[in-house]
Amino acid sequence: MPTQATRYSALAQIFHWVIAGLIVVQFTLARLAEPLPLGIHKLALLARHKSVGMTILMLAVLRLLWRLRHSAPQLPSGMTRFERIAARGTHIAFYVLLFAMPLTGWMMSSAKNYSVSWFGLFTWPNLIGKNETAFDFLRATHDTLSYVLFAVAVLHILAALKHHFWDKDDVLVRMLPFTRGARRS
Amino acid sequence: MTRSKMRFVAGACAAALLMSGTISSIASAAAYSADATSRLEFTGVQAGAAFKSLFHQFTAAVDFDPAALASARIEVTIDMNSVDSGDKDRDGTMRGADIFDVAHFPTAHYVTRSVTRTATGFSAVGALTLHGVTKDVPIEFKFIPGAAGATLTGTADLKRLDFGVGRGDWKNTDWVADAVNVAFSLNLKPKT
Numbered sequence: 141m142p143t144q145a146t147r148y149s150a151l152a153q154i155f156h157w158v159i160a161g162l163i164v165v166q167f168t169l170a171r172l173a174e175p176l177p178l179g180i181h182k183l184a185l186l187a188r189h190k191s192v193g194m195t196i197l198m199l200a201v202l203r204l205l206w207r208l209r210h211s212a213p214q215l216p217s218g219m220t221r222f223e224r225i226a227a228r229g230t231h232i233a234f235y236v237l238l239f240a241m242p243l244t245g246w247m248m249s250s251a252k253n254y255s256v257s258w259f260g261l262f263t264w265p266n267l268i269g270k271n272e273t274a275f276d277f278l279r280a281t282h283d284t285l286s287y288v289l290f291a292v293a294v295l296h297i298l299a300a301l302k303h304h305f306w307d308k309d310d311v312l313v314r315m316l317p318f319t320r321g322a323r324r325s
Numbered sequence: 326m327t328r329s330k331m332r333f334v335a336g337a338c339a340a341a342l343l344m345s346g347t348i349s350s351i352a353s354a355a356a357y358s359a360d361a362t363s364r365l366e367f368t369g370v371q372a373g374a375a376f377k378s379l380f381h382q383f384t385a386a387v388d389f390d391p392a393a394l395a396s397a398r399i400e401v402t403i404d405m406n407s408v409d410s411g412d413k414d415r416d417g418t419m420r421g422a423d424i425f426d427v428a429h430f431p432t433a434h435y436v437t438r439s440v441t442r443t444a445t446g447f448s449a450v451g452a453l454t455l456h457g458v459t460k461d462v463p464i465e466f467k468f469i470p471g472a473a474g475a476t477l478t479g480t481a482d483l484k485r486l487d488f489g490v491g492r493g494d495w496k497n498t499d500w501v502a503d504a505v506n507v508a509f510s511l512n513l514k515p516k517t
Contacts, residue, residue, distance in 0.1 A: 176419050176432035179500070187372030187500065253411035257373030270411045 146213050147314040155203045156315055158239065162196050163289070166241075170286070190249060191259045197242035204235060216309040230296050237289045243267075244282040251275035344437040346412035355393075357474055357513035364510045365403065369485075370502035378419070382407035387439075387477060387510050389448075389468055397440040398451060399477070401509075423492045430456050437464075444459075446479070454487040466509075477511040 148156070173185035212231075212236050215224060235314060249256045250266035251274040268274060304312035313319045366379045371515075381405035405427045408419055420427045437451035446467035453462040462480045466479025484503045485491055495501060 178414055180497050183500050190372075197515050253376070254371070254415075255374035255376065260373030272413075325396045 146310070148213060149210070149304065150317075152205065152210070152212075153315060153317050155206065159196060159199055159203070161191055162199075163227070165192055167286070168288070187257065187260075190245065190256045193242040193245050194258050194264060196238065196257060197246070200235075200242070203238070203263055207235075216303070216307065216311060218307065218309070222228070226295075227299065228297070229313070230292055233288075233292045234296070237285060237292065240285055241282065241289060243283060244278050246279040247296035248275060248282055251278055354422055355388060355390035356386045356516040357476075358475075358516050359383075359390070359511040360361070360514050362512045365401070366507075366508055368506045368508070370504070372500050376410055377407055378410035378414075378416075380404065380407050381409055385513075386516075387475075387511065387513055389475070389477070389513075391442075391468060394440045394447075397439075397449075399451065400436040401434070403435075403492065405431055405433055411450050424490055426456060435462070453483070453488075456490050458488040459503065460487055464507075474515055475513045477509070477513055479509055482505040 167190065167313075169189040170183050173182050173189060176182040176185070219227070246256055247263065247267045250268045251271045253270040255263050255266055275296060300312045300315075303309050304313070332488055356502070363383075363385065364379065365383050368375050368377050369514060370376075378401050383401060383402055385399065386399045389399070405425045405516050408416055408425065410419065418423050422428070423427070433453065434452055435453045436499040437449040440447055440449040446465065448463060448465050450461055450463050452459050462481050462506050464479050464481040466477055469476045469478075483505055485501075485505050486496065486503050491497075491501065
């Protein structure tokens with residue numbers, strides 16, 4: 141049964157912050173790897189990028205399953221219709237991107253005929269066959285989506301800060317561990 | 326040169342000619358070359374994931390009669406430039422100076438020295454010259470005679486760093502494994 145709470149549960153917070161942290165790692169690894177020539181350093185960085193990406197994909201599956209069985213705490217009553225739509229849209233975009241980013245990355249690797257290993261422990265199957273044209277398209281898509289993700293994340297962070305400092309409601313605090321989320325509006 | 330020495334040399338030459346004639350007549354009874362449908366590939370491990378590479382260009386000359394293993398001989402010459410791992414960037418890197426260095430070592434060569442029977446087929450010891458380094462590499466194989474020739478399939482395990490394949494950063498074995506598996510499937514046609 142869906143439950144309605146005033147705060148995000150511990151599990152929801154873990155999903156949120158672990159995935160957020162891993163996304164920062166992903167951007168960092170990608171930025172470090174990008175300018176390098178094909179060599180051992182690029183290989184190592186991209187291998188980690190792929191392993192972390194597959195971790196995010198697995199967490200995204202669990203998180204989506206969890207989310208389908210639980211509802212998020214209600215939004216503060218003072219929000220306008222536009223703000224509610226923007227909040228809803230941002231969160232849907234995040235869920236879509238949590239799948240689209242790793243899947244396009246995984247397909248990119250498959251198209252380039254580089255199988256994806258998960259931290260050297262096991263190898264994921266190739267999603268599609270070797271195809272240079274598909275690779276170029278997927279790479280462009282993965283790149284573009286990364287900018288979209290960055291933009292959505294900036295919007296998300298600014299909105300959370302706006303709620304906290306401008307509206308002075310509990311929207312930010314209820315996702316923060318070690319707080320009680322006492323303030324309501 | 327004295328007369329006796331000349332006679333000895335002439336005798337030795339005649340004996341050598343005779344022997345080589347004998348060997349080639351034995352060998353020609355079962356002398357094959359690999360046709361264009363033959364495959365030679367290796368599997369490496371890169372960043373934890375296996376990848377396969379083919380060599381499109383290679384020649385193989387096989388003298389093989391299961392009843393006369395003493396005269397068995399498998400000789401393979403590989404055009405290293407024909408490496409194909411399914412990604413042109415990786416192929417370019419492998420051809421480069423730090424890995425196969427095809428500019429200096431355009432071919433690899435393998436020739437067996439001895440062949441023995443095993444429980445499941447045959448094994449051979451031979452010398453592999455790769456990247457200018459020659460070392461013994463054993464192979465395991467099966468030989469199946471057919472109507473118009475034979476098939477010879479088998480594998481070998483080697484360590485790339487034994488042959489200096491991977492210089493500088495590419496010596497790293499955390500991201501590119503040292504162990505490489507070679508597999509071959511030769512479709513043999515009688516030599517004409």
